[in-house]
Amino acid sequence: MRARSRIRGGRRAMLWLTVLTAVPGAMVIHPASAQAAPVQTRVGEYVALGDSFAAGPAILPLKDLDVITPCARSAVNYPSLLAKSVGAESFTDATCGGARTEDVDLVSQGSGLLGSPIVPQIQHLSPRTDLVTLTIGGNDAGLVPLALKCAYRFSDEQPCVIGKLKRETEAKVDAVGPALRRVLRAIRSRAPRARVLVTSYTNYADVAHSNCSNQRVRGDDIAALQSIVNRLGAVQRAAAEDLGAEYVDLISPAIGHDGCSAAPWSNAARPILNLDDFSVAFHPTAAGERAFARIIADRVAGETVR
16 A cells, blocks of 8 residues: 555645635634434444545534544535434544545545544445445546636636547546446445445536626536536446445436525535635535435435445
């Protein structure tokens, strides 16, 4: 296992720390209240794996552990709400902003502020694990940098997601498939009796809202960006089905809840930091984390885990 000597700032959703220093009064924020609908099931040991989509970067309150291990995990992210909803007897949130597939099963994702290593996420699994959720692949594909590139460019006279950039991004998305299958095999090896749920990302944007004040992205680029997210969802679904895991679609239920809607489940491009709930651009809002927890809880309720 090869360890990284430093935290990968460009890959991790530690963007919020940078924004804190640039936004006056940014710390005067009220923690988001969150309640996921209770479901009638019982879960013994639940472990959440994944990247910033699951971690809920910057949404207050943050988990105490993140003072030492800065993965930007929120205490009201979808895994935390799901754990309460399904009555998990044991819960470990191993999600971490900036994580790629390799950080789940192969490598340490750098080290914390006090030097403690951020170990491969699957090390938190055991033969006793009953339930695993996994949201991963977006950083492998470079989704957020691509979206920000389209949103913060000097001129939008020409489409952003075209030509070589489009082809390279699609190739990265397709390459997630084999990597995700490797991760799922590793999960099965360490937690052989666990029920494994692989989630998609979400519906970030709607062409009809391309000119809203907090988006400012061409309509054709909006369509291209969402099509890439949808393509990744198809890759995630195929990998899950091939390896005996379950796929949970978070794209279709979020139609009408894009970043420019009246009730967004994810943020648009502007601002980088949403001061309404302290969430980050092109990441779930607090309301989105609650909604995703409900959707996944409904899936868990469909079958008793133990």
